[in-house]
Amino acid sequence: MTAQNAAEPRYASLVQEAADTLRLHSGPIVILAHVDPDGDALGSCLGLQRALRAAGKDAQMYMEVPRYLKFLPQEGEVLPALDAWPEGALAAVLDVDNTDTARVAGADITAFGGEVVNIDHHGTNRREAAVSLVDPSQAAAAMMVKDVVDALGVPWSSEIATPLLLGTNTDTGSFRFANTTPRVLRTAADLVEHGAQLGWLNDQLARNPQRYYDLLREVLDQMTFSRDGLIVRSRIDEAALKRTHAAWEDVESYVNTIRNADGAELAVMFKDYGDRVKLSLRSRGTVSAQNIAVSLGGGGHVAAAGATMDLDYRDALSLFETAADTELRRVGLRK
Template structure:
């Protein structure tokens, strides 16, 4: 069974079996969901489970609206549009997001669902409330947990299952560059390759950018700020910029990784300014916690990658961001000073 090298729940194997049993024994339709604005881990995990359950003869519906850069992976008809009503006798399998976070779960209204729920996630902020639960923040990606779930389901491994799960793994590890990458992570990636995962094809697809990526990049760079002595780098996108570039909101997320590569920056912030609300995408390194900042703003995520939405115009939201950043920098500086005196 796949395990990370950072610990995790002592009853992890039992949780895997509980989740697999709940999925295997449910005779009705299964609705597989993830978070809004899905990334590669969300899509990869959803496709991995959806394909495995269909291999077992289950009726599955996977409501998901994809950004442009991920539309290469699903086959025609594999995903469906948002549910207007829950199927009779459905089980909800919610992946890579807390099933109780009704705002972030995409594709269906969880607040109106009263049936059984399975939740598989790797976020430490998960409330851990589901009928069958598998939450392990020590895992670098939900896709890595899904490898264990598919093993427990007894599915037959092939390229069709391995490729989307490899996408999830490389997405949330930054192509195995992030500190969350462990020997187990690499072994999992190797195992998926042995099952036929198309690594080169995935990378070729992921590296292709539409022309609007570059026209919007010009707009994004015009807003670039280096603050706190270069420790923080920030850029902003709004509707007017998208209109000038001929781009859409689903093309914006990739820029936060570009900002993160700024030399000396411990925090990268990409601002999506919707006018009446603002979404912050945060990436951090060097001991600084993007998660702490996001939680202070009402959001969540991981220590190196997190996000939050503030329901206020940008000037007000920016003031809240600056306060949260100041608090986190003060915490980090105090910790560093204490370590230096030991």
């Protein structure tokens, strides 16, 4: 436990409660994260699974690992879907806002009768689990899992530390985002000291197949700015995927690419499925992506959030523009 965390009695108490609940559970532990998992979701789950297995626990994570993160899990470590809850299971749900729990890894948490340990850093989390280790001040769920691993007392290894560094790295934009606090850097330093392979992670994350660049052309072709230049957006649909032989999971990273447009305070990537639209939002910090996402039925963080709307693209775009305009006026960027 870091000195800063030790000075926060409530947080330290919840970390210990989560660790004790996991350590004392005698049955299987099912580890889940959100749909369309990112580096924090995978890193948190994989780091916790490896730590629990090192402690002799029956722990299994379930996730559809995206193409760009497949380099990290070993063969057979991650199962793609949970078909049925094991008898006597405890669920560890990581990096998940409770508003999204019904869609975690294809499993209906609302129908699960056992205990749930929820480790999360979303400000909109309703804290409904048996153990809710929730801290929106944390840049990544992986940082909180790191504290839980410390409390479990298992020996640290490169295999445990590396996925937790992945989560910390990706949710801070490789330590470039404004959420890169002294706590983030101390956590990263601890993980590197424990054997986490930062150079190898960055090299793996930087590799892209040819279709990434083919799809990037589509993203740039659809890239549009609002009249005042404060919003930049792009859109990908099924036709674009067919033209580039890409998949929906390949779209995830492009919102960070268009976010770099000078003068834009908000970047939005629309994934247009035809009968529904998923938005990924990124803010430079003045605008709250979370406020916009929540008004559209989603959630997330101030700097990064998302929402899914069961509407066609035109109607979804109209609602987004209204929500974004409200937020821009709230912070004084529009009058």
